Amino acid sequence: MNYFVNEKGYFGDFGGAYIPEMLYPNVEELRQNYLKIIGDESFQKEFHQLLKDYVGRPSPLYLAKRLSQKYNANIFLKREDLNHTGAHKINNTIGQILLAERLGKKRIIAETGAGQHGVATATVCALRGLECVVYMGEIDIQRQAPNVARMKMLGAKVVPATSGSKTLKDATNEAMRDWINNPIDTHYIIGSVVGPHPYPDMVAIFQSIISEETKKQLIEQTGNDQPDYVLACVGGGSNAMGMFYHFIDDEKVKLIAVEAGGRGVDTGFSAATTFLGKEGVLHGSRSILMQTEDGQVVEPHSVSAGLDYPGIGPQHAHLFKTGRGEYVSITDDEALQAGLLLTQMEGIIPAIESAHALAYLEKMSFKGGENVVVCLSGRGDKDMDTYMKYFNL
């Protein structure tokens, strides 16, 4: 089974580039050039140098001793929360900004949900001196205020998306409209493994540093680079794809993707795409998305802005459909409790997104001795308001 992209831009039945003609030249330019540019030695050198000296990679693989005791397995945390700007998102924005420069682009646009991708984009734009416009749902602007302030201080213009559910999906629509209206000098840095081909493949390549490092670190720490399980949360699916990437072809490693169940999969307030979705087209690719019988996209719900998205990337849809990945869901409450647990047992406040992956440990059973890697995709600073309110702190 091929789990990676084919020459037509598909992962099995999913992917492609369902875009209006106005976007074709931009997307085609990217498609023709991305592998060539990324494969270039000077690109690789600059990319890895920045990941090391600017982002602070490799991010540690930390054996969480007290959690391990509690769950009766070796629980390793891949510490993407320690990256500069506080999440895995920067791996992708560093890659894309270098690519945009090589394509001669002068203006950068992005969408953001939790604000982590917006901050990571505004950061690399400041670093390289490029103009930056970030679209963000009006509701997310309210619930992630610290990140809005960071983006502004970094010099980005934050534009509220006021249509639809006023969250990540709508911010993505606005960014696409901006790109349609600015067809020459602008590069759109998509923040997850979604969008038209080649975005899902390209973003996965940039995030694959997560599993590349994890394999090396597992060898150093355990003598074995094959964990029994890897877990990650899925909004669009970029930290999960980065965590899975180098394990995908190794079928002994179980891949667990944790979706946001919201108030519960059957409550009508959920973002658990594989449970509630059907095949269709959203934001330029064929994938699985939450929609009505008439094909209208359904507004999702999750306590975590970064997972509040009605679709998943096409490669995830393929891993789900082929059974290669196990797709599960965790409710708002379970995630918040898991966030508090990690904080009090290991002294790490996780992003609520990442807390979804941690929460699933509670539902697994271990014999003892299994090696389990959880992608700790981000830190919880941006979520303090939500945590404080929920736990009356």
Place this chain on the structure above:
Amino acid sequence: MSRIKELFQTKKNILSIYYTAGYPGLNDTVQIAETLEQSGADLLEIGFPYSDPVADGPTIQASSKQSLDQGMTLKLLFEQLKDLRKKVSIPVLLMGYVNPVLQFGVENFCKACVEVGVDGCIVPDLPMAEYEALYQGIFEGNGLSNIFLVTPQTSTERIHKIDGLSNGFIYLLSSSATTGQNLQVSEGTESYFSRIADMKLKNPTMIGFGIDSKETFDKACEYANGAIIGSAFVKALDANDLNGSVKTFMQKFKG
């Protein structure tokens, strides 16, 4: 001969009007079509609304949302159009995004179009490659035209390919833009329009996006077989005087 072919063979300066089905009132769809034909429209594009219309500006986003909120679906639209051909004789296209079509089923969608007398479709986010590989057979088997868009950034090679796949007309965008912005005929736009006119395409062309006055309409007609008005018309619709607002708007163009 198909209604679209006949129109382009017999008429110049074709005036095509886009509007959103189910807007302003859920059941206004056919009434608007009738009044438009009576007021001199040559071709109609009826939009079926989508929750995430990325190629559309604020006006059509808002009309789409209102229509959906009022309960519009593709299924309901085909019911509304059941007696279309008893009332309207000019060619009619459906325009909308690909996901609702996929959920309806492409084959079912094409059959339903034919049944009610729709002549063709415009699906902006159904790209040429996918159309060719999966849908062309179904569309053509049902005798439906599929209309592709071309922008100032579309390469000459690609325009020829689009011309080869098209069987109705080619939709020229005045600029790469979401719907509803004013047409600014700059030197760049003129040279793009003339470049296309010089290509001697087998299909006729219509210019759309941003046409909102007699002046911009006439300008567009210098370079193409006609022009398409969308957002400006949708904006002019008045729920309290539907027929009146349609007629007043059309007078500007038909005099």
